[in-house]
Amino acid sequence: MDEYEERVTTPSGTRWWRTILSPVINDAGKVVQLLGLTCNIDERKRTEEQLRSEAYSDPVTGIGNRRRFDLDLAAAMATSMDTGKPFALVLADIDRFKSINDAFGHEVGDEVLRETARRLRSGVRQGDRVARIGGDEFAAIVSAATPGAVALALDRIGRTFSGPVTSAGIVIPATISLGAALWDSSMTPKDLRRVADRAMYDQKVSRASQAA
Numbered sequence: 001m002d003e004y005e006e007r008v009t010t011p012s013g014t015r016w017w018r019t020i021l022s023p024v025i026n027d028a029g030k031v032v033q034l035l036g037l038t039c040n041i042d043e044r045k046r047t048e049e050q051l052r053s054e055a056y057s058d059p060v061t062g063i064g065n066r067r068r069f070d071l072d073l074a075a076a077m078a079t080s081m082d083t084g085k086p087f088a089l090v091l092a093d094i095d096r097f098k099s100i101n102d103a104f105g106h107e108v109g110d111e112v113l114r115e116t117a118r119r120l121r122s123g124v125r126q127g128d129r130v131a132r133i134g135g136d137e138f139a140a141i142v143s144a145a146t147p148g149a150v151a152l153a154l155d156r157i158g159r160t161f162s163g164p165v166t167s168a169g170i171v172i173p174a175t176i177s178l179g180a181a182l183w184d185s186s187m188t189p190k191d192l193r194r195v196a197d198r199a200m201y202d203q204k205v206s207r208a209s210q211a212a
Contacts (some may be wrong), residue, residue, distance in 0.1 A: 061117035062133035097136035123157035
């Protein structure tokens with residue numbers, strides 16, 4: 001017996017089908033017939049795809065979640081090891097996010113998160129990956145191969161956050177702190193995050209001291 005699933009394009013659209021093939025054997029032990037049973041499993045496949053998508057998507061912003069980020073980072077490191085072309089990790093943290101939630105409520109806070117995801121996505125290039133990896137912390141895996149390219153990527157992302165966030169007529173002075181690290185083959189994921197996190201923290205401290 002043979003069993004397989006396949007995706008077939010028909011005039012009415014693409015459908016998933018499951019086929020079971022069973023041989024009919026005569027008394028001499030020879031296959032004299034092949035019986036096939038095919039059933040439409042499109043609904044089950046769509047449900048599986050939806051569950052798989054939800055497992056890797058942040059429910060508030062719609063971008064990748066921490067699980068998706070870990071997979072994307074591992075893939076980026078493996079690709080870089082194969083090709084020799086480095087990449088950079090960018091971390092973004094919303095400044096004073098707790099104060100925003102306290103002052104305007106969690107619905108506005110969620111809109112700030114969604115807008116942060118939209119702006120971050122618009123600030124990176126096609127093929128770069130973005131994710132929400134914590135409460136108010138985001139990450140991007142960008143195709144930058146030199147310190148100069150990393151600086152340009154940070155500037156490009158930073159410019160998308162030059163204006164405040166508006167939600168239901170409320171203007172929220174939301175800003176972000178950015179930090180980046182250029183990966184090399186001696187670094188583990190933990191090393192990469194530590195360097196980017198330190199750079200982000202330094203920017204946050206510098207902004208706080210300038211505002212004081």
